[in-house]
Amino acid sequence: MPKKILFTLPFAGGNKFSFRNYDSFLKDDFEINALELPGRGGRFSEDLLTDIYNVIEDLFKQVEDKLDRDYVIYGHSLGGLLAYLLTLLIEEKNLNKPLKLVISGKANPSMKPKTIKHTLAHESFTYNLKNLGGMPANFFEHPELFDLFEPILRADYQVAECFHFNEKRKVDTKISVLYGKDESFSVIEALEWKNFTHHTPLDFQEFEGGHFFIYNHIQAVCEIIKEP
DSSP, X not given: OOOEEEEEEOOTTOOTTTTGGGHHHHTTTEEEEEOOOTTSGGGTTSOOOOOHHXXXXXXHHHHGGGTTSOEEEEEETXXXXXXXXXXXXXXXXXXXXXXXXXXXXXXXXXXXXXXXXXXXXXXXXXXXXXXXXXXXXXXXGOHHHHHHHHHHHHHHHHHHHTOOOOSOOOXXXXXXXXXXXXXXXXXXXXXXXXXXXXXXXXXXXXXXXXXXXXXXXXXXXXXXXXXX
């Protein structure tokens, strides 16, 4: 029997290596297919995308020939929003839907961003990124690396911040929401994901930590991914 597929969608600035440490916990059950956007990693030579619907079309092209197998979609932060929109598109096309959708580090899609980051001046942009966490402590000591990374991150922030939410469109897929207790958004804003799925009750689980709590709880996150 073939393994299930796990499609992973990383946070802003992330790439196909963002969840590489998950493999040791999932390899017996899943083939991990790390989706990657243009302008980074193996697609570095391609133009960055800043329109969310162009991003979703790109992602759909990466998965459309693999949807005949059982699969799960997992996204963190921006990746959570993209995972939800990708699932909507798959369902609208009447294709084989995911076994479930796992979303971490993301408030529900109706929440407007509290800060518009993609237009911040360089100093403010860097300060904001340092406060968010998730980057190696010495990363900011290498300006040449940050100069490569900054346009990618700004493009990804623009994707998320310019998304205009119009209506609460529910997926037929079960959603599991993972929330860090020290997140910048409230637990109520996370629980509102219940209005975006026909499955009830919402599978909601809290973890110690902030926005990047997932890296301190890898095994627990993987167990949730494996749950039916």
